[in-house]
Amino acid sequence: MRLSGLFVGKIARYSCGETSFLSAMKGREVESLEITNQGIVGNEIADTIHHGGANKAVFAYDMESYAQWRKCLGLEIPYGGMGENLLLEEVKAGDLCVGDRLCFENGVVLEISMPRVQCFKIPSLYPSAQDKNALAKFLFETGCVGFYLRVIQGGRIQKDSSICLENAQDSTTLQCAHQIYKNPSLAKESFKILMNNPKLAQEFKRNVESRLRANESNLLDWQLA
Numbered sequence: 001m002r003l004s005g006l007f008v009g010k011i012a013r014y015s016c017g018e019t020s021f022l023s024a025m026k027g028r029e030v031e032s033l034e035i036t037n038q039g040i041v042g043n044e045i046a047d048t049i050h051h052g053g054a055n056k057a058v059f060a061y062d063m064e065s066y067a068q069w070r071k072c073l074g075l076e077i078p079y080g081g082m083g084e085n086l087l088l089e090e091v092k093a094g095d096l097c098v099g100d101r102l103c104f105e106n107g108v109v110l111e112i113s114m115p116r117v118q119c120f121k122i123p124s125l126y127p128s129a130q131d132k133n134a135l136a137k138f139l140f141e142t143g144c145v146g147f148y149l150r151v152i153q154g155g156r157i158q159k160d161s162s163i164c165l166e167n168a169q170d171s172t173t174l175q176c177a178h179q180i181y182k183n184p185s186l187a188k189e190s191f192k193i194l195m196n197n198p199k200l201a202q203e204f205k206r207n208v209e210s211r212l213r214a215n216e217s218n219l220l221d222w223q224l225a
Contacts, residue, residue: 004079008042024044038057040057059116062091093174096174097172108155143179195208
């Protein structure tokens with residue numbers, strides 16, 4: 001695993017049909033990031049209810065996920081466009097586990113807290129309703145959603161900083177966590193294991209419980225994500 005890019009968000013206004021909203025989903029590439037327990041210095045967040053905070057201090061995305069949906073859908077968003085702060089290569093994000101730690105050469109340590117919960121803002125970058133729906137459904141079905149990290153030890157990282165992966169013990173992969181989120185009623189044993197994981201952010205546990213209630217009400221639909 002290695003860093004391919006570092007990005008900070010810049011709030012701007014976007015439109016999706018008749019809906020207008022503020023978002024910092026398009027990142028500006030930088031050479032270094034100063035990371036604190038509450039996030040990244042200079043990284044703007046428009047929606048502080050659903051983004052930011054201790055369990056969502058840093059957002060990471062992998063180049064393999066970019067390549068996967070670009071190839072399958074023929075759509076193009078430049079790197080940084082998924083709202084990521086860290087762009088990683090030589091790793092498949094879904095194979096990482098809740099609680100895994102990314103240890104940087106200068107002492108910065110970040111811990112994976114949860115997969116990203118899909119929102120409408122990334123697909124809304126596309127003017128075509130067909131493209132919006134295709135990307136939203138693809139991300140939900142495949143789990144190419146990226147992941148959040150909490151800060152164990154802050155500091156500054158450079159674009160060329162090396163990373164050592166420290167694996168969590170007896171944890172759940174991000175791909176499995178996303179699949180449980182997608183269909184929680186179909187994964188009873190895995191559901192229990194995931195929900196009892198002390199490293200999993202409470203925000204994600206609440207999201208899974210919310211989808212479980214929706215499933216029980218026959219409201220299973222990728223657009224609810």
